[in-house]
Amino acid sequence: MTGTSGHNLRPTRAAQDEQMNTNSPDPSSRERLDDEAAAQLAAILNTVVDAIITIDASGIIQMANPAVERLFGFTAEELIGRNVNVLMPSPDRELHDQYVRNYLKTGTPRIIGVGRDVLGQRKDGSTFPARLAVSELRVGDSLWFTGIIHDITDLKAAEEEVRLERDFANSLIQTAHAMILVLNTDGTIARFNPYMEELTGYALSEVKGQDWFETFIRESDRDELRKLLAAAAQGKVVHNNINPIVIKGGRERVIAWSARRLQDRSGHITGVLAIGTDVTQLKEAEMRALRSERLAAIGQMVTGLAHESRNALQRIRSCIELLELDLSEDPNLMSLLDRAGKALDELHRLYEEVRSYAAPLQLGVRTCDIHELCRETWAALADLHEEKGVQLCTECAASVSQARCDPERLQQVLRNIFENALAVSPDKSAIEVRCEDCVIDDRPGISLQIRDHGPGLTGQQLDRVFEPFFTTKSKGTGLGMAIAKRLIDAHAGTLSMTNADGGGARVEIRLPR
Amino acid sequence: MLSTQQMKVAVADDEPEIREFLRRMLAHLGCEVVVSAANGHELVQHGLALRPQLVVTDVRMPELSGVDAVRQLGQSVPLFAILVTGHLAEVGPPDDLSDYLVALLEKPIRRRDLEPVLVQAHRMVREFDLLHSQAKSLVEARGHRRVVERAKKVVAERGLAPHEEAFTWLRTSAETRQTTVARFAESLLIESR
Numbered sequence A: 001m002t003g004t005s006g007h008n009l010r011p012t013r014a015a016q017d018e019q020m021n022t023n024s025p026d027p028s029s030r031e032r033l034d035d036e037a038a039a040q041l042a043a044i045l046n047t048v049v050d051a052i053i054t055i056d057a058s059g060i061i062q063m064a065n066p067a068v069e070r071l072f073g074f075t076a077e078e079l080i081g082r083n084v085n086v087l088m089p090s091p092d093r094e095l096h097d098q099y100v101r102n103y104l105k106t107g108t109p110r111i112i113g114v115g116r117d118v119l120g121q122r123k124d125g126s127t128f129p130a131r132l133a134v135s136e137l138r139v140g141d142s143l144w145f146t147g148i149i150h151d152i153t154d155l156k157a158a159e160e161e162v163r164l165e166r167d168f169a170n171s172l173i174q175t176a177h178a179m180i181l182v183l184n185t186d187g188t189i190a191r192f193n194p195y196m197e198e199l200t201g202y203a204l205s206e207v208k209g210q211d212w213f214e215t216f217i218r219e220s221d222r223d224e225l226r227k228l229l230a231a232a233a234q235g236k237v238v239h240n241n242i243n244p245i246v247i248k249g250g251r252e253r254v255i256a257w258s259a260r261r262l263q264d265r266s267g268h269i270t271g272v273l274a275i276g277t278d279v280t281q282l283k284e285a286e287m288r289a290l291r292s293e294r295l296a297a298i299g300q301m302v303t304g305l306a307h308e309s310r311n312a313l314q315r316i317r318s319c320i321e322l323l324e325l326d327l328s329e330d331p332n333l334m335s336l337l338d339r340a341g342k343a344l345d346e347l348h349r350l351y352e353e354v355r356s357y358a359a360p361l362q363l364g365v366r367t368c369d370i371h372e373l374c375r376e377t378w379a380a381l382a383d384l385h386e387e388k389g390v391q392l393c394t395e396c397a398a399s400v401s402q403a404r405c406d407p408e409r410l411q412q413v414l415r416n417i418f419e420n421a422l423a424v425s426p427d428k429s430a431i432e433v434r435c436e437d438c439v440i441d442d443r444p445g446i447s448l449q450i451r452d453h454g455p456g457l458t459g460q461q462l463d464r465v466f467e468p469f470f471t472t473k474s475k476g477t478g479l480g481m482a483i484a485k486r487l488i489d490a491h492a493g494t495l496s497m498t499n500a501d502g503g504g505a506r507v508e509i510r511l512p513r
Numbered sequence B: 001m002l003s004t005q006q007m008k009v010a011v012a013d014d015e016p017e018i019r020e021f022l023r024r025m026l027a028h029l030g031c032e033v034v035v036s037a038a039n040g041h042e043l044v045q046h047g048l049a050l051r052p053q054l055v056v057t058d059v060r061m062p063e064l065s066g067v068d069a070v071r072q073l074g075q076s077v078p079l080f081a082i083l084v085t086g087h088l089a090e091v092g093p094p095d096d097l098s099d100y101l102v103a104l105l106e107k108p109i110r111r112r113d114l115e116p117v118l119v120q121a122h123r124m125v126r127e128f129d130l131l132h133s134q135a136k137s138l139v140e141a142r143g144h145r146r147v148v149e150r151a152k153k154v155v156a157e158r159g160l161a162p163h164e165e166a167f168t169w170l171r172t173s174a175e176t177r178q179t180t181v182a183r184f185a186e187s188l189l190i191e192s193r
Helices: A013-021 A027-047 A067-072 A092-106 A153-175 A194-200 A212-216 A219-234 A280-326 A331-358 A370-380 A382-388 A407-424 A459-464 A480-490 B016-028 B040-050 B066-074 B111-133 B138-157 B163-176 B181-192
Strands: A051-055 A061-064 A116-121 A127-139 A142-151 A179-183 A189-192 A238-246 A252-263 A269-278 A366-369 A391-396 A402-405 A430-440 A443-451 A494-499 A505-512 B008-012 B032-037 B054-058 B080-085 B101-106
Touching: A051 A067, A067 A116, A067 A142, A092 A116, A127 A153, A153 A194, A179 A194, A212 A219, A219 A238, A219 A252, A219 A269, A252 A280, A280 A331, A280 B016, A331 A480, A366 A370, A366 A407, A370 A382, A370 A391, A370 A402, A370 A407, A370 A430, A370 A443, A382 A407, A402 A407, A402 A443, A402 A505, A407 A430, A407 A443, A407 A480, A407 A505, A430 A505, A459 A494, A480 A494, B008 B016, B008 B040, B016 B032, B016 B054, B016 B111, B032 B040, B040 B054, B040 B066, B054 B066, B066 B080, B080 B111, B101 B111, B111 B138, B111 B181, B138 B163, B138 B181, B163 B181
Parallel strands: A391 A430, B008 B032, B008 B054, B054 B080, B080 B101
Antiparallel strands: A051 A061, A051 A142, A116 A127, A127 A142, A179 A189, A179 A269, A238 A252, A252 A269, A366 A402, A430 A443, A443 A505, A494 A505
C-alpha cells in the first residue's frame, strides 16, 4: 500500500480472475476493475484503526483518513491543505519543515523506513504518544510522504505500569530486611540483595558465580540442600526450610528459607529464587528457654542432692578426723588421710559451686570501689600468679571507680575471670584491667575490661562461653562463667567476652552506678 | 589443749557418726563428755540429770530441736551452747539464746573449727561459775552476766585492761573492795555514764 510505485495498486483476486477470463482487455472492463480496486482501497483506508496521512514535499497534507479525526480531533477536511506540523507539538512543529528539507537535500532517512515514537497534538492542544511510520511515494514527478500514526497511549501506560512495578520490586529487594537470593540451577550464586551482603559479610561481587553450598553451607548439610535445590528447580515449592549458613568469620546464622523456581519467557528454568529470614535469635531464644527449663529441673535436683549430701560429707569428714587422731604416729597413713581430706574439700567446693549457681540469689548491694575489689581479688590469687610471674596492670579511666554491687559476689565473678585468664596466660605476661565510664540502658555505668595475652577463643567458644557446663579445661565444672553471668545479670549489668586486638581474650563487665 | 579442769559437755545429733565424732573429738580435746543424745528429748532428760556445762548440738533434730532443748535445759542448768547447722546463710542465731550462745558452726565441722570455740567456751564457763557462786539463783546469775559483759567493754574502752583480761581485772578489783564481781561491775557502769 505504501510502496513507491505510485498509484499502481494491484487489483483484487476476483478482479484479476475476471480480467483473465476475458480474452481481450476491454476498456470498459478495465475501467470497471480500476473502479473496484479504488473502492476497495477507499474502504480499507476508511476502516483502518491507525491514522494515515499523506503530505507533499512542502509538508502540506494531501490526504487524511477518517481515523485521523478519532486520534487528532480534526476532520480530514480541516486538515487537507494545511501543514502537517499542526498535528505536532513544539519543538517538532517548528522543526518539521527543516526535517523534510534536510531529507530532500541529503537523502538520509531519519524516520523514513525506521519508525519512531513521537508526540502528536490534538485539535484541543492535548498531546498523546504515537508510533509514526513514514514512507515515500512518487506521484507523477512529485515526491510525497505517507505517515501512519499509531496511538500508543495504552502501550505507554502499560509500559509505565510495568516500569513502576519493576521499580517497586527493586526497591523491595534492595531495602527488605529479608535475604533475597537467586541461585543458578547449577548451585552457583546469581545475585543477592544488600541485606544479605550485610548479614553474610560478603559483597555480591566477592562471591558471585561461586558455588553457594561450598561457600555458605556446612559440609554436613551440603548434599541434602543440593537435593533440595534440584527439587525446587523441578517445581517443588519450598516453604520454611530451616538451615544454618556460615557467614564471613565462621559464625553461623540460622535462616528459614522459602524458595521457588524462576522461568524466563520461553518457560526455560533459569534458577531458583530463595527468600530467607534470620531466625537465629528466635532459635536461640527457644533453645535458651528449653535449656533453662532443663537447667531449672537439674538445678532443683542438684540442690536437693547437695543438701542431702551435706550429712554424708560431714560423716566422711568426721571419720577422717577421728582417724587422724588415732593414726597421728604413722606418716604414711596420715598422708593418705590428708589426700582423702583434700578430695573431700574439692567435693564440697563442687557442691557449693553448683548450689551457688542454682540457688536463689539474694544480693547485698552497696557502693563499692571496683578498682579496690580487683586488687583484693588478685592478691588472693597470689599462689597462681606468682608462680607464673604474671603481672596485673590496671588503668582507671573512669570518672570514679565506684559502682553499686554486692562485693562478695563481684569478687566471685572477678576470681572466676582471673582464674581463667591465668590458666591461659603465658609466663611473665600481663593481665590488663581497665575501667572507664559507659552507659547502660541510658544510665551511667562503669565498664571493667580484663584482658589476657593467651590464645583467645574460637568463634564457637565465644558463642558458648557462658553456657553452663561448657568448659575448655579438662577439669572443672564449666559453671564458673555461667555463675559469673548469672551474678552480673542479677546486678542489672552485662557480661561479655570477645577476642582482643593483638591476641588474647577480653572480658567486659558493665555495671550501673 | 585446755587446762586440766575438764569441762562437762553434752553432745546431741541425730546422726550416730556425728555423735561419735563429736564425742571422741571433744574427749581428745580435753572435755568430759557426759551426755550423748540422739534427739532433743534425750538431751533434756540426760542433761537435767548430769548437768553439762557446755552443750554441742545440731540445730535441727527430730521430735525436739536442739534449739528448743537448750532453751528448756537452760532454765535450770547453768550451761552454754555451741549450735551446729547445715545452712549458715539461712539460719541466724536465735535472739533469745544470746545468753547461752558460744558460737554457731556450719557443717561439716572439723577439728580446727572446734578448737578455738572450745577455748572460748571454757573461759565463759569459768567466768559464769564464779558469777553463779556469787548470785542467789541461776536467773540472777544470768542477769549479772549481762552486766559484767557490758562492764568488760567499758574496761577495754578505758584502757584499764585488754578485753581478754577484763574479767580478771574486774574480779581482782571486786576482791579488793570485798564485793561481788557483779556489784562492782554495776558500779563501774554507773560511774562511766
